[in-house]
Amino acid sequence: MNKNRIFIIIGIFWIAIIGGFIAYKEFTLQTGQEVLLKTRPVDPRDFFRGDYVILQYEISTIDTESLSLKGSDFNKEDKVYVTLDIDENKIGTISDIGKEIPSEGTSIEGTVRNIRGDNINVEYGIESYFVAENTGQEIENNLNNIYVEVAIDKFGNAVIKSLVSK
């Protein structure tokens, strides 16, 4: 294969990777159900990528007993789907959790990171929010009434849209 062809193939490969990456996230943003999730902040500062706020949500820690389940029903690194009740203000709260995505309702995909008794910690891939440099602290100081607007698509993938103050 001559160098011209190799050059073009690699160029197309790069476009496919970058385009695919953008398309994957845009699909969730454009087709996903909008939900507001209440936050609990942790700590900012990504050394290499500017300011970002680490977010924890009320749905990050799940009391399985309240859902008639047990912590021992789950293992670390399990993929789970958390079904949300969405009220008239678009605020989402946990209604159920399972290892398969339900056919109805809005469910967000997560990974079990920690199990303590009947409480499990779940990570959803939306725990970082990037902000302009040196504004992370200001946001953190006002996080009592901050909700995160996320888009959740039919496969359970979630993407952060914005922070909303209530």
Add this chain to the structure above:
Amino acid sequence: MTNETQINEWLESKTITKAQAQKMIADVNERGKEEKSSKLITAISIIGVILLGIGTILFVASNWDQISNITKVIILVGSTFAAYYTGYLLKYQKGQSPKVGAALIFLGTLLFGASIFLIAQIYNINANSHSLILIWLIGILPLVYAFNSQPIALLSSLLFLTWIGFFIFRNGRFSEHIIAILPTIYISAGTLLFSIGGIHYFKPELSKIARIIRIIGIKAAMISLFLLTFNFFSGYGGNYWFSSPRVIANLSSQTVTGIVLFSAISIIGLFVNMFFNPAKSKINTIENGTALGVLGFTLIFFFFPVASTLYTVLFNLIFVGLVLFLIYVGYEKYDQKMANMGIYWISIFVFAKYIDFFWGLMDRSIFFLVGGIILVLGGLAMERKRRQIKADLTKINN
């Protein structure tokens, strides 16, 4: 390579005439100047592209709020393809500036990574996501072979090792258990790179790529082996037990699977190198056999821990043996870099063990005085040995 000394020897033995000797000396000097100038151009080009890359990334970062997301993506992705295309033109199409072209292609791979991270940032993808490193690696790997590029091979090897670290710490937790098993993971990863690098020797045109990958593999394994010479990583220490079976139980199944998978592929690769390498040299067999031995012993240590310092002692012996072997291999293969690596590691090892052993035993002032004397004398001895090896290798090469 022919040099002036050799030409004069030929002249003295009347193998060549005086006119021929003068012509040859002139050619050698001219070639020497060309090589120096070529290296200077390469160095300046690489510095230039690194500055271009940093400038592009900083421009986007510092105007984060002023520029829209789409504009940011266009600037960075546009720069990526501009660097890639221009580099390709200069190296292959026009052909008049191959070194600058190669440097620009390398810049393209760096900007490709920056583009991935920028897009991740725009969509607020988790900051510690290991998959971003993996995507970067997958994106640039074909260029290693398409353009037979050593810098991109180096970058790919480093990205592979970085990805492992990001994967291990993907939960953001730095527990003792995780830190304690890092050397084992990186020995299996380093051996994997070493074996994959060795397989590249099967194609002569990939020999330079093979060497780069193998050296990175050796370095990763040597650093990990060095850590295993300390009690913290291989013995019983303090409040925690690495020797406890709970350590493996606490690891994720993916981590243990990773160690087993890397080791299995490494073992296959090392056997292939041992029995099917076209070189079929004794050194090749010993190198791959040694790598197998180190990997095998590390796996035994990992899966069958013992509540004592037995493994620590054994790892110290293995490390010293390996370093001396590196110097021997460097000598046998006329490889100055490998011999230097061995000398470098002996120095680090002696210095670290001196601190580890004597820090608590000696008065501070005596510790520093004795340490200083050992370092100065050791440095003189090492330098003399290094020059001797260099002289011997130069003589053999000529």
